[in-house]
Amino acid sequence: MLGIGEELLSYYVCRDNDFDDPERRLKDNLVLLREVQKDETRAVLLSDFNDEVWQREFLMKLMKLNASFTMKLNKCSYMGIPTEYLLEMVLTRSIAENDIDKLIDTITDYAEYVHPWTVATREMLEPIVQTLSWITFRLPDLLQNETDVARADYIAFVIKRLGRVVRETLRRFPFETISDELDYLLQLEAFFNLGEHIIKQSLRGQENENEKQEMFRSDDAGFLPATPSDSSNDVSSPAKLRIYEFKKPLGTYDFSCDPALFEGVQGVLALALVAPSVARPYDSEISDEDANDFRSNWEQLNMFLAMHSQDLLDISARVFAGSLRCWAGEYLQGIVNIEQPVMSVVERMLQQKKFDFWHAVTLLGGLPVYQIDKTIIDLQRQQGVKSSTKATIQYLQLAFVMSLLTRNMEKVSMIINYYEQKYLVKKLAEEGIRPPSPSTADFVDKVLQQAVELRKPLSPLRLHDYVKKYVEKLSRNSRTTVGEYMVRYATLLIRKASAAGRLIDDDIRSEEIEKYIELARLALRLAVEEGATCICNYLHCLLYIVCPYNYEVIQFIVTSFGQYATEDSEVAFEKNLKSIMTFLWSYRRTNHISKEESIWFTKRESILVKDEKEYEKTGRILEPFGHSLRLVYEDDGSNHSETFESDSSYPTDAMVYERNSVIISDMPKLALQNLPFHGFLLRKKEDTDQTVMGIVKAELSIFNVPVWQAFLREVTWLAARFSRSQLLSSAIFAHANKYAMFGKSLPPGERNTIHHLLSSAQQRGVVVSTIALLFKKIILSDVKIELLQMGVDISEKWAPVLTGEDREEMEEQSARLKDGIAKFFTELELKKNGLYTEKTADNIENVQELCSLIYDEMVQWDNSTDVAKKCRVVERIAEANGLDLAALHEQLVFAWVEDTETAMPMSHVDMNESIGGTSFTDQKNDSDDQNDIRIPLFDTVLDKIVTLCKGLDRKRLMKKLGGILVKGGHKANGGFTAVVRATCIIIRIFTEKDIGEFIPNSTEVDLCGAAEVQLYQRLCDKAEVKWDGNAEKEQLIKTLLQCPSRTQPMTALIACLIIDHDFKDPKSIDQVMTRLQITKQWNTLRSLLSYVRSHQMDSLIRSFPLLWFRVYENALIELNGGPMMNPNWSYEQCVLLRKWTLWAMSSNVEGGRLPNICRFLRDMNCHVSASIVSVLSSWTIDRMDDVDSNKMDSARDLSLGWNLSAEPGSANVSNV
Structure with a gap:
């Protein structure tokens, strides 16, 4: 039947097509009734839909369904039952069960149930608000029996869900519905939002994410004052500099920018304690006791946040608490005093990579007007503001805006001026320069110094803009002009180019020098545009401090000096510099670095280091660097100066050791091929004589002396110090010394060159006298003699064409040269042949005595070669000296x-x-x-x-x-x-x-x-015997033997007659030998003993053995120098000892007991000789004495080839 009714009603509905047609509503009710009737056991009438009892029963059944709350709400709405009924029933049951989660789920689903097409009413809102208030009030009591960590986790979970409910409620319900509860809902939303941020900070503390926050870096270009073009670096135009303009994007500073909250559990619990102060209608009254409790809890929360540097949360909590009823009235000022946390937050903001400018303005704007200026001043003193240039700039921007807000225009100009200074410093920092405070006197000088030390030096064009900005706007009282600063920068660049000359690689060195020179040229051009008048002064001083071997740099200085020179003295000086430079460019070093040059360069470097330190202290403003050295170089000695000393004249060192060797590694590489430019700038006499002359002498040769003569005549201060004759003599002297050192003669070509140079000299008298004085210092050699002889030939050639005193002086010089040649030749001959001793040196002046001395003491007359050699030496010496x-x-x-x-x-x-x-x-x-x-x-x-x-x-x-x-x-x-x-x-x-x-x-x-x-x-x-040559000699001997008074000469005469005339009377001979022993005529006795042995009369003379070995014993004692042992024997003494031993062995008779001789020989470590003597004493002894081989002296003893450790060898021959 219900189906038939639906069909009939559908016919009518379709026919009329009216939305509010009663038939349509009836149809819908019939459909609904059919749906409900399926689940009912009894009949349901349409009138039951409006019955409260039936609705309650229906909702009870609906709650028992296993479905989501959203589906139940849709069912309820479909039945036409108000959804708030279902919500109230669910909330009532959840509250009764104390199920917080169910409550939150319910109101969450309910809030999300509301859609734009939903008809929302205040009755639907009321349960949500009441539930939120109820849960919020009970936050401190959640999970009382659990641990703090569990409670905090659960409370945090609840707060997040409640916050979501509030936000969804505000978003979904129309304004007309929530207008009455809007204030309260917003208050809840603010509270839950605060809670969520506290929870987030706690979670950051657990995850340690605070390191992810990037703070400010001074080289960051993300936040810069705005200009019409981002690529523009022009800071000189005031129209482009605005303190209140910013580049985008600006930074954002939120709660996560504060440090992490590592005590998050306590923070959540402290937040829960203040929740009851929020869980009440916005305008409801509270008792004084509750208000005191609420304020106490809020103070604990604020204290907790302040202790943990949660300044932004502290500000938010204070501002929020100020809206609560418990802080109304006289208590409000206590909670809203946020000056300190605001200052801390703003300080952190200023250090941010991107500054949250408007947030900072908002925070400062929240302070009372009378506190803003004080807070700005206090903020300036904070370390974070001073930590970097960018932080300072951001602070100045903030101070500028706050001054405009407070209408405090007195400080605006000062802020702008200081901002411009800091902005300039920041721009320099972007270039890599870290200058001091712009208020310091040497600010620009420090900037110049750092600009030139950059890996890529700052362009003079950009530096000019910075310097001009500083001088014209920031330091209007500066005594140094922009042009002078650019000249100083040029000098620094030139000094860097000079230092680059020490680089090893040639290509890199040339590239670096060219780079710095081009920058210096541009800087000088800018200085000229600025009207600088000090260019020549700076270049003049700079010339003396650059590397003396870096010609590229010196050439640039000389060229620039000549370009800007205006005074006559400057033009004249530039002319001399150009002459020196032209010569040095075309000349290359031909010799090693001299000792004088090395010492001069080392002392010059030490003076530069000392002067630079003094310049940094006192001289930066008064005079350019190098002025003191300029005074030293340009002092010609006419005006005595007590302030400066020559760089080549130092006090005498008291140390015994002085390093005087040339250390090439200490010199620049360019010094190996270039001469020092600055050496030719010295003007004082002692400097030119010691240093310049040392450099010139090291390079002078007979082939380049005309070039040096011409060059030195072109330089004004050197022309008076060096004469042509001096240079000529020095060149010949140095050239001759090279050959003299190796004992070689001059080649014909070089000899002709020297002769031509001497012959073509203009001052003839000076040349000859210089030869006499200088050539005598040449190392003694054939070259020296040859050059002196050349001087004699030239003087004899010039003498006839001279007259008067000039001729006499020339002849006198020639005579002196000849005499000197003879003496030098004599000495040379002696040295060549190894005859130069103290005695010969003393007799060089007396040639006759010298030749006699050579004949007497220095010729080995038993060596025919030596005799011939020495005789030729004497002949040459005699010929040279005219002897x-x-x-x-x-x-x-x-x-x-x-x-x-x-x-x-x-x-x-x-x-x-x-x-x-x-x-x-x-x-x-x-x-x-x-x-x-x-x-x-x-x-x-x-x-x-x-x-x-x-x-x-x-x-x-x-x-x-x-x-x-x-x-x-x-x-x-x-x-x-x-x-x-x-x-x-x-x-x-x-x-x-x-x-x-x-x-x-x-x-x-x-x-x-x-x-x-x-x-x-x-x-x-x-x-005293008359000699008769015709007398019988045998009768004469007998007569002399019968003479009663016999003297030593008579005994010697008798011995000679016996030997010469073969007298053979043994008895008479024995008498004569005894007499010879008594008178100690040992040589005569030895000759007579040998005569007796050779005529085989030794057996007939009884005393023969005794006298034979007496002679041997006496010889030993005389060789030893006495009976005491002498360990120091010459080779000749050793040979004589062995000969005497062999002579003793030639005896034909036994010697008898000879203990003294044997003992003496053993004392002399002649054990072999002692053993032989023991054999000679008796030919029938059983065995000879033992020979101790460890004590033998092979130099003195006989060496008969005996093998003492084995059988006797066959070799028994003496080695003497």
């Missing part, structure tokens, strides 16, 4: 022949010696052999005389020597010694044919016989 060598030789020969007083050093030849080498007679006692005379036929002195006689006239020589022989020993000068020497000379020099020619009917045998007769006559005279 008559033949006359000297004759004088020396007869001086030796006729000399009987001077003991001439001779090595006598023993006619009986057969071993060779050192003679036994070299071991001579002063008391021995005084009665006999040697025959020096093979003596080395006689070799000398023979050599000297070769250059003499043979006839004249024979005549004079024969005259001595004719006179005999009684009449001739020199006595018997002269006769013997003359005889030996004749025998050595002349042949038997020559003797027969000069002395008729004479032979060499006759001369020897005559000499023997002379010797016996001498000995007889000493023995």
Whole structure:
């Protein structure tokens, strides 16, 4: 039936097509009734839809359905039942069950249920508001039995959900519906929003996300004063600088910009405590007790936020609390005092990467007007504001706007001025410059210094804008103009270019120098545009402090100086500089760095370091850097200055050690090829003599001396210090010394060059005198002699064309040169041949004495090569000094022949010696052999005389020597010694044919016989015995033996007669030998003993063994220098010892007991000799004495080739 009714009603509805047609409503009711009837057990009438009891029953059934609250609300609305009924029933049940979550879910779903097409009424809003108030009031009591962490988590969860409900309610309900509750809802929304931010800060503390916040950096360009073009850097135009203009985007400062809240649990609990103060109608009254509790809770919350630096939350909480009834009236001022948190927040804002300007203005605008100025001033003192230039600029912008808001125009101009200063500093910081405060006096100088030290120096154009802005606007009382500052910048750039000269790589060095020079040129051009008049002064001082080897930089300075020079002195100075520069550009170093140059450069560098320190303290404003050094260089010594010292004259160092070697590593690389420019700027005499002359001398040569002469004449202050003759002599001197050092002669081409230079000199007298003074300092060599001789030739060539005093002076110079040549040649010859000693040096002036000294002491007459060499030396010395060598030789020969007083050093030849080498007679006692005379036929002195006689006239020589022989020993000068020497000379020099020619009917045998007769006559005279050459010699010996008074000469005479005439009476010989031992005529005794042994009479003479070994013992003692052991023996002594031992071994008879000799030999570590002597003592001994090989002295002892550790070897031969 209900279906039929629906069909009929549908017909009518479609026919009329009216929305409010009763038939349509009836149709809808019928459809609804059919739907409801399905679930009902009894019949439902249309009138039941409006019955409250049936509606309640329906809602009860609806609540029991397992469906979402939204579906239930839709069902309720579909049935035409007000949804607030269902909401009230659900809320009532949830409140009764104290189910907060269910309450929140319900009101959330209900709020989201409202749509634009929903007819919202105040009755629908009322349950939501009441539920929100109820839950908010009970926030402090949630989960009382749980831990604080669990409670805080749950409360935070509830607050977030409640906040969502409030926001959805405000968004979905129309204004007309919520107008009465709007204030309260907004208050709740503000409270929950505050709570959500506290919760977020707590979560940030747990996640430690605070580090993600980027603070302000001074080099960030995101926030800068606006200009018409972002790329413009022009700060000089006032129309483009506005303190109240900003670039976009501005920053945003929110709660997350504050530090994280690490005590989030306590913060949430403190927030929950203040919730009851909000959970009440907006305008409802509260009791005083509740108000006190509410205020106390809010104070705790604010204190908590302040303690944890949550200043923005603190401000929000205070502002929100100020809207509550509990803070109304007299309590309001206590909660809204936000000056301190506002200042803290603004301080943080100023340090932001992007400044939240309008937020800061809003916060400061919330303060009372009378507190704004004080807060701005206090804010200026905060460390965060002073932390960077950008923070200061942002503070000034804020202060400017706040001054406009408070209408405090007194400080606006000061703020703008200070802003411009800081803005300038900021722009410089963007360029990489960190200057001091603009209020300091040296602000621009510091900027210039840092600008030039940048990796890429600041462009002069941009720097000019900054400097001009500072000078014209920020420092109007500056005594330094913009042009002078640009000149200073140019000087700094040039100094950097100078320092770049020390770079190793050539390409990089050239690139760096060119870069700095181009910037300096631009800076000077800007200085000229600014009307700078100090350019020449700065360049003049700068010239003295740049690297002296960096020609590119010096050339730029000289060129610029000449470009801007106006005064006559400046023009003249520039002319000299150009001359120096032109010469040095075309000249390249030809020698190593001299010692003088190295010392000068080192001292100059130390002075520059010292002057720079002094300049930083006192001289920056008074004079340019380099002024003090300029005074030093330009001081020519005419005006004594007590303030400055020459850079090459320092106090004498008291230290013993002084480093004077050239350390190339300390010098710039350019110094290896360039000469120092500044060396030629020195003007004082001692500086030019020491430093400049040292540099010039190191480079002078015979090939470039004309160039140096021309160059030095062009420089005004050097022309008077250097003469052409001095340069010429120095060049030749240096060139000659190079060859002299290696003992070489000048090549012909270079010799001709030097001769041409000397011949073409204009001041002839000066040249010759300079040669005499300077050339004598050349190292002694053939070159020195050659140059001095060249001076003699030139002076002799010039002398005839001169007249008067000039000629006399020239001839005198020539004579002095000749004398000097002779002396130098003599010394050179001596040194060449190793003859230069103290004695020869003392006799260079006396050539005759020198030649005699060479003959006497320096010629090895037993070495034919040495004799020939030394004789040639004497010949050359004699020739150089004009000495008559033949006359000297004759004088020396007869001086030796006729000399009987001077003991001439001779090595006598023993006619009986057969071993060779050192003679036994070299071991001579002063008391021995005084009665006999040697025959020096093979003596080395006689070799000398023979050599000297070769250059003499043979006839004249024979005549004079024969005259001595004719006179005999009684009449001739020199006595018997002269006769013997003359005889030996004749025998050595002349042949038997020559003797027969000069002395008729004479032979060499006759001369020897005559000499023997002379010797016996001498000995007889000493023995006071008359000599008779025709007497029988054997009878003479017997007669002399019978003489009762026998002297030493007589004993010697008898011994000689015995030996020479073969006297063989053993008894007489034994008597003579005993006498010889008593008189200690050991050499004569040794000769007689050898005679006895050779005639085999040793067995017939009883005392022969004793005397034989007495002679040996005496020889040992004399060799040792006494009976005490002497450890220091010469080689000749060792040889003689071995010879004497061999002589002792030649005895044909036993020696008997010889303990003293053996003991003495062992003391001398001659154990082999001692053992041999023990064998000689008795030929029948069982065994010879042991030989201790560890104590043997191989230098003195015999070495017979014995193998002491094995069987005796076959080699038993002496090594002597």
